[in-house]
Amino acid sequence: MSLATKTVAESAAVPADDPRRAWAAVLALARFEARDLLRYIPVLVTLVLYVGYTAWRLFHQQDGMDAFPALQNADRDTQDGPLLLGIALFVCVNRCTLRSRRRGTDRQFDVLLMEPWRRTVAHVLSVVPFAVVTALVVLAEFTRAALRAGAVGHGSPAELAVGPLYVLLCGALGVLLARLVPTTFAAPVGVIGLFVFGVFLSAGTDGGEWARWLPPVVGETSMNTVLPSDLVGRPAAWHALYLTGLILLLTLGAVLVSGGRTLSLKAGAAGALALTLAGAVGQSAGVSPELTAAREQASVSPQRDQSCVRHGGSTYCAFPEWTGRAGDWAGVVDRVQSLAGGTAARQPLLVRQRVEARYGLDGDSALEPLTTPHQVTVGTRWGGNRVPEFAVAVAYVLVTGDESKGGELCDGRVVTTMWLALGGASHPMTDLANVRLDDSVTGSASVLAPTSGFYMTAGQTYVVRELLRRPQGEATAAVQRHWAELTRPGVSTAQVARVLGTEVPKGERDCAQE
Structure with missing residues (x-):
């Protein structure tokens, strides 16, 4: 038995009728998987690039228009940085979830007291530290812009939440894909499929508001337009609600596929679906007559x-x-x-x-x-x-x-x-x-x-x-x-x-x- 398998086995060998110790084992497994993710070169490189480049920008003297930021635009500027990190996590979390299948240790896991669905939860939780790091970087980036002498306007907490939510979403999607299609080729194909799907949404749906806001990160055509904060009109709060519901839905979907069949899990999945639909409907409402008149x-x-x-x-x-x-x-x-x-x-x-x-x-x-x-x-x-x-x-x-x-x-x-x-x-x-x-x-x-x-x-x-x-x-x-x-x-x-x-x-x- 490998060291990784032994560590997981020792963490998972707890009585199934002790919920507190069972969840402590889930957290222990999640910590192990989070450390293991850092061993993957794509995750390590994209994380270092993201944090390093942002830190360089924070301490580098900003000139020109960068010295006079509009905070209602600066909050959206934080959303592009985590894109590569999210893709790397999607692929590598998928690979981590399939580790036992690749190494032929599924049979050993089957005799452990930790249920498969709890191991699925641990894999999703392993992405949380990366989302926390992303949140800290986003907060530092926005705070630096807000403290500039030439800063104007107001940022949106919901816009700032998109980066960390995107990271969590990629992790949950990687785990779900591993449970639905247990092969390592699925993740690279999934990346291509998601890219094609995004192109279809932007080009094949006549620019409908409902389709425009389905991707996790929604940019604007023009980067030069700066409007007063109350005229921006982006449904940022609804979009954050939509992403939160989607993360919960993907996570609970992966848990259900892994064998979790309790009533609370099914009710949670139904609630996550309702949350996702509510956010999707709210963000697709378009510009209100009042905002149109104000503009x-x-x-x-x-x-x-x-x-x-x-x-x-x-x-x-x-x-x-x-x-x-x-x-x-x-x-x-x-x-x-x-x-x-x-x-x-x-x-x-x-x-x-x-x-x-x-x-x-x-x-x-x-x-x-x-x-x-x-x-x-x-x-x-x-x-x-x-x-x-x-x-x-x-x-x-x-x-x-x-x-x-x-x-x-x-x-x-x-x-x-x-x-x-x-x-x-x-x-x-x-x-x-x-x-x-x-x-x-x-x-x-x-x-x-x-x-x-x-x-x-x-x-x-x-x-x-x-x-x-x-x-x-x-x-x-x-x-x-x-x-x-x-x-x-x-x-x-x-x-x-x-x-x-x-x-x-x-x-x-x-x-x-x-």
Whole structure:
């Protein structure tokens, strides 16, 4: 008899009429099986990768948009990490459950006092330590995001529970498969089958809400959309209930297949089925009329849900979760406006936070520009490229008067706009690349902004680069001194270059001149 078999036999050799000692033996067997799972390379490698990579991210300095997390998105970000660990556990728990069959020790187990169904319970419980580790990693990951100075919003405990529940679900499914199909080839085939089933759910059911929420982890098409917490609309609590019921159903199903026939087990299986169905029905209800109306209002009339504060001469209106970010926006506005001339240097602006919420988290539609003079749009994401893009929006409102004219900006005023947006930045050339669609600093390219951007010719790019190379004070004085001429509609890039003392490559023509 092998050492493993001997250990299990000693743990299981207890009187069957002593429930306390019987369950103590089940827990002892579960501890043994949990330690044994760590001997499997797939489990060990995926666990180390998951914990190690998450720990590296926790202690690594996060820059750009990662430094300004929205917690209603950060909770969902914790769900992808355990995916490989769950698959590894599914295969290896299945193999552990079939160990006695592979080694021909079923006959020895048959003479033990521990019933086969209790051994099945022990195999399911062996996955619990891995679910606990997953829960701790998820909690650490979310807590780190919540403690960032730039964090906004609110997370969902039900969304955070998905990772640990997924791990438990994979373990229970592996045990059930071992009891139904007692061969080691079933687990690899099962992985492929589950993948095909997931593809079918996403592609073969016309995107129905009932099918979309059947997989354990449900992502969103767009990773860029950040909505206020009360507009997210994901049935996270129902989904967590569905996963909990499914775990219990698979576990009790495996127990029943293993010979457990007590009335309490059958009643538990019926209750688990009811719990699973209740969660499945609840999560498939779709978007309520009330949420649809709230999303419509936030998209069309955001001022009804917002509060406004003043910084300097401008006003900043934001959804409740973002009111603390007005100071960051004001810093960009003050920097851009300090380089402007004429009345633009003192022009009060209204910065309004806007979001397209009518299509939910899957929507990634561009915002329509505001037509009211001196109003600037800012989005719900911040940091990274969003900062220079907002600076561009502020600059072309100061140059043209309102956002709706940004798309028409194709003459020499592009140079003035880009100088305002980038001239006071810490790393202007980097920001120039970040706001251009092709991440270049030479040639022609489209410039990005929170609403409509504009096109920048190669000649305009050249003039802007020459301005950025000059001392900031010198370039600022020239722009402010000739402000009226530089912001006149129809002014050519060649005229702007001559006024500012730079050259334009020959043959360049503005789109307004074509």
